[in-house]
Amino acid sequence: MTAVCFxxxxxxxxxxxxxxxxxxxxxxxxxxxxFDDATNKAIxxxxxxxxxLPANSLLLKLIGENEGRFRISYSLTGSxxxxxxxxxxxxIDSFHALAETGCVEFLxxxxxxxxxxxxxxxxxxxxxxxxxxxxxxxxxxxxxKVFRNTEALFSNDMARLAEDLGFDGIVGEGHESVLGWxxxxxLYGVKGCARIKALLRNYKLSDDVSxxxxxxxxxxxxxxxxxxxxxxxxxxxxxxxxxxxxxxxGEHQWEETGIFSFLAALPREVLKYQHLxxxxxxxxxxxxxxxxxxxxxxxISWADMERDVSAWLGNSMQRECFHALxxxxxxxxxxxxxxxxxxxxxxxxxxxxxxxxxxxxxxGDVHKYFxxxxxxxxxxxxxxNILQDFRKEVEEA
Amino acid sequence: MKVAMVxxxxxxxxxxxxxxxxxxxxxxxxxxxVEVDFYMPRTESNVAPKGDGVKIIPVGYARYGAYxxxxxxxxxxxxxxxxxxxxxxxxxxxxxxxxxxCVVHHHDWMTAFAxxxxxxxxxxxxxxxxxxxxxxRSGMFPNGYIRDIEQKAMVNxxxxxxxxxxxxxxxxxxxxxxxxxxxxxxxxVRTDEFKQSWDVKHGKEKIVLFLGRLAEQxxxxxxxxxxxxxxxxxxxxxxxVAGTGDMMGYLISLSVSLGISPHVTFIxxxxxxxxxxxxxxxxxYVMGSVSEPFGITAxxxxxxxxxxxxxxxxxxxxxxxHRLVVDFWDVNGLAERIVALLRYKVLRDTLAHNEYEDAKGxxxxxxxxQTIGVYNEIRK
Numbered sequence: 048m049t050a051v052c053f054x055x056x057x058x059x060x061x062x063x064x065x066x067x068x069x070x071x072x073x074x075x076x077x078x079x080x081x082f083d084d085a086t087n088k089a090i091x092x093x094x095x096x097x098x099x100l101p102a103n104s105l106l107l108k109l110i111g112e113n114e115g116r117f118r119i120s121y122s123l124t125g126s127x128x129x130x131x132x133x134x135x136x137x138x139i140d141s142f143h144a145l146a147e148t149g150c151v152e153f154l155x156x157x158x159x160x161x162x163x164x165x166x167x168x169x170x171x172x173x174x175x176x177x178x179x180x181x182x183x184x185x186x187x188x189x190x191x192k193v194f195r196n197t198e199a200l201f202s203n204d205m206a207r208l209a210e211d212l213g214f215d216g217i218v219g220e221g222h223e224s225v226l227g228w229x230x231x232x233x234l235y236g237v238k239g240c241a242r243i244k245a246l247l248r249n250y251k252l253s254d255d256v257s258x259x260x261x262x263x264x265x266x267x268x269x270x271x272x273x274x275x276x277x278x279x280x281x282x283x284x285x286x287x288x289x290x291x292x293x294x295x296x297g298e299h300q301w302e303e304t305g306i307f308s309f310l311a312a313l314p315r316e317v318l319k320y321q322h323l324x325x326x327x328x329x330x331x332x333x334x335x336x337x338x339x340x341x342x343x344x345x346x347i348s349w350a351d352m353e354r355d356v357s358a359w360l361g362n363s364m365q366r367e368c369f370h371a372l373x374x375x376x377x378x379x380x381x382x383x384x385x386x387x388x389x390x391x392x393x394x395x396x397x398x399x400x401x402x403x404x405x406x407x408x409x410x411g412d413v414h415k416y417f418x419x420x421x422x423x424x425x426x427x428x429x430x431x432n433i434l435q436d437f438r439k440e441v442e443e444a
Numbered sequence: 445m446k447v448a449m450v451x452x453x454x455x456x457x458x459x460x461x462x463x464x465x466x467x468x469x470x471x472x473x474x475x476x477x478v479e480v481d482f483y484m485p486r487t488e489s490n491v492a493p494k495g496d497g498v499k500i501i502p503v504g505y506a507r508y509g510a511y512x513x514x515x516x517x518x519x520x521x522x523x524x525x526x527x528x529x530x531x532x533x534x535x536x537x538x539x540x541x542x543x544x545x546c547v548v549h550h551h552d553w554m555t556a557f558a559x560x561x562x563x564x565x566x567x568x569x570x571x572x573x574x575x576x577x578x579x580x581r582s583g584m585f586p587n588g589y590i591r592d593i594e595q596k597a598m599v600n601x602x603x604x605x606x607x608x609x610x611x612x613x614x615x616x617x618x619x620x621x622x623x624x625x626x627x628x629x630x631x632x633v634r635t636d637e638f639k640q641s642w643d644v645k646h647g648k649e650k651i652v653l654f655l656g657r658l659a660e661q662x663x664x665x666x667x668x669x670x671x672x673x674x675x676x677x678x679x680x681x682x683x684x685v686a687g688t689g690d691m692m693g694y695l696i697s698l699s700v701s702l703g704i705s706p707h708v709t710f711i712x713x714x715x716x717x718x719x720x721x722x723x724x725x726x727x728x729y730v731m732g733s734v735s736e737p738f739g740i741t742a743x744x745x746x747x748x749x750x751x752x753x754x755x756x757x758x759x760x761x762x763x764x765x766h767r768l769v770v771d772f773w774d775v776n777g778l779a780e781r782i783v784a785l786l787r788y789k790v791l792r793d794t795l796a797h798n799e800y801e802d803a804k805g806x807x808x809x810x811x812x813x814q815t816i817g818v819y820n821e822i823r824k
Contacts, residue, residue: 068783069673069776367790405798424768427791428784435787 049232050286050326050334051279051317052246054195054218055293058124058160059094060398062086062419066433077390077440081433086419091134098297099131103141105307109314110150117314118150118325121293122195125158125179126396128186139186146187152327153189155180155214160197161395162359164205165346166373175392176212192216193328197397199248199290199349200356203239203342210243216332218290220349221247225341232284233338234331244332245341248290248349252278257291261304269305272312280320285338286331290349351406359400364427368400371434375441382444390437402426445819446479446543448536448568450550450558454482454500457489461740462551462575468632470498472812478819481543483536483558485528501539504531522589525554533561540566546823547571549815553578553590556597563600569822572601573629574611576737579618583661583734595619602822605629605815607738608759614737627818630763632808633743639724641749641796646725649682650786653726653750655714655741656733658689663732663755663772665691665698670730672702673779678786683708686722723748727792728785733758734772742767746803751795753781763806766798 064083074080110117123142131138145151157163158179163172176194183189193216194209201219209217221231231247255275259265267274279287292299300306317323326334350358360366372394379391402418403426420426449470453463470480474497484491486502493500504527536548536558549571550559556572563570577594578586598604598621605627606612612628615621652671656662664685671683685695685708692710699708714722723729729745729752736758743760745752746767754761755772768785770777785792 067776068677068780362794363790364794367788405794421769422765424766424791424795427788428768428781431788431791432780432784 053119054290057293060396095135102296110148120152120327122154124160152191154195156195159392202346206237222354236337236340238342257295272316276316448545448548450483450555454491457487468808472808503535504528529557532558536562537565553593569602572597573605610759611737629814632806633747635747638720638747641724644724651726652728655686658691669775670778686714746799749796749800764802
């Protein structure tokens with residue numbers, strides 16, 4: 048059987064305020080000083096109504112109708128969960144209902160959607176992964192054995208670290224730079240690791256939904272569930288890993304594009320094929336042996352054309368911010384102040400660095416679409432000014 | 445292709461940026477095989493193009509600069525503009541019959557009548573380039589006579605070239621020009637004529653530069669108010685004000701009353717040969733103009749690898765994403781960006797190198813290609 052393995056990334060960054068050097072008064076609370084909860088709340092509310100609630104309720108219905116044969120997985124970041132609890136608690140309830148079906152897996156990742164796996168010292172990374180597992184367990188009794196690093200960051204070292212933390216599987220990008228001629232639709236071992244299995248994203252089939260679904264320039268437009276299921280049935284591997292942002296449903300692809308009708312029809316169309324079945328990542332990993340080994344000495348990710356870390360660390364402004372942030376770790380820990388630690392970790396949201404990307408070709412459009420700033424330079428000034436102010440607070444604490 | 449172009453000045457005779465523009469444009473056109481007859485007022489300077497392809501045709505006589513302050517627009521001035529246009533139109537009609545011009549192209553209002561007469565006497569398509577309008581030069585109180593000439597030229601021209609989308613908006617809004625006949629062609633700069641900031645020595649004291657006419661339009665007072673705010677945060681900074689104008693006295697006393705005069709240096713009018721090193725030695729260039737059709741100085745700073753902060757109400761803000769932008773009235777916003785540039789070397793360096801690359805792409809050859817494109821749309 049070929050497993051159709053869906054995983055949806057669910058994340059909302061905690062957006063920054065425009066930090067003014069000349070403000071008349073600044074709040075004492077560092078959270079209020081740096082983070083823009085009015086905007087966070089507004090955006091969270093909008094995405095909840097357009098995507099989270101309608102998509103969750105549709106998937107819940109589909110799971111019910113298919114009596115255990117339709118199975119999916121999510122990765123919910125800590126910064127998403129925190130905002131859900133504060134702004135729209137019914138979102139947590141609806142994920143809880145999904146968890147109860149037993150057909151939904153929750154992947155593990157860094158709580159703060161951070162780049163802490165790239166820190167010299169991995170203490171912070173390990174703590175964030177543990178925090179996230181505990182949170183998933185306490186909210187949903189989740190006990191998945193698959194790890195998904197921020198933005199699908201992946202390397203031999205990261206896989207080994209995940210293995211040491213007890214994970215059986217790790218998610219990565221099925222890119223040619225890693226696979227060469229090989230297909231992403233098999234499980235792979237990772238060089239230097241003993242037993243962890245890599246699930247690699249089939250980016251072509253994933254992007255057909257998340258990116259091209261409503262693209263009229265695409266010869267395959269309009270994409271129907273029937274056609275898509277036929278493509279899946281034509282892929283000969285162990286598992287087809289369809290990983291995408293959850294906001295694809297209703298937010299990146301609006302309801303008017305027909306994305307929900309597509310999703311609603313998909314399980315039925317897929318299950319028409321005897322050799323296809325839905326599985327969650329942990330089930331795939333437990334059911335299948337590896338068919339080869341990949342060697343990824345330098346980190347890859349699922350972002351941009353390069354599929355490397357350049358979306359966050361591609362220019363010197365981004366690297367300077369990253370080093371300044373990383374450099375604060377010891378001082379932050381020495382304060383033993385929970386608010387300071389929390390704020391430092393929120394500043395690790397990879398999105399803050401994503402906005403500073405200056406790559407000017409096609410990918411620039413995506414960065415621009417998500418960025419609240421006029422330009423990467425404005426983003427840099429704001430982030431650095433906040434970091435400088437924060438450093439002062441940490442030193443005085 | 446042969447073009448009759450009417451201009452007001454040509455190096456070494458120049459009172460503003462128009463002379464340089466006409467010199468570079470006509471030579472770039474000539475390099476593309478376009479012959480240019482350049483009609484202009486006779487001057488005492490020895491005006492001469494380099495090489496073949498461009499021919500200067502001096503007619504009439506005008507002794508005044510077109511872009512000096514409003515006070516200089518005396519009756520004599522308008523009479524001399526009028527005399528030039530009449531003489532030029534006659535010459536154009538005479539030569540036009542023997543030459544196979546495919547278009548008549550003029551720059552700004554002073555040369556508009558000659559071009560309009562040429563259009564009708566020779567039946568030539570007409571191109572008007574507006575580098576600025578009376579609104580940009582005089583703000584709230586435009587000279588009605590000049591404004592009317594501009595309006596007439598825009599109505600009669602088959603194509604109106606202007607220097608930015610910002611200006612295109614102004615032409616639509618203030619003159620009601622049909623959008624379909626406006627073409628935007630940005631100015632160019634020769635990076636080889638400037639020193640680059642990474643090649644000159646910078647002192648301990650950081651330099652923030654203002655360079656322009658000291659007039660309301662250029663917002664020099666906002667520059668000083670921002671300087672005061674910057675000095676609250678950073679101490680080793682010098683604010684250099686280059687240029688002269690009506691507001692000089694006021695600005696000097698403003699710097700005193702703000703208590704920042706030890707940090708402000710007024711250096712007056714800068715000759716070209718000093719300009720290149722002043723840009724390069726500066727750490728930040730500010731062009732916060734209230735209204736700036738283009739703002740060639742921002743492009744010159746980019747060509748020098750000096751990070752620029754420009755106002756949203758300027759054409760230069762469009763030409764590269766590698767700059768910081770502020771509202772001209774936003775003193776705190778300006779100060780904040782100056783502070784950021786002073787504090788964060790990586791920001792200065794990234795902006796400097798990226799904007800320099802963009803400036804290198806803004807060549808006169810590109811301007812010429814775009815101009816030829818406009819000629820081809822309407823040529824006989």
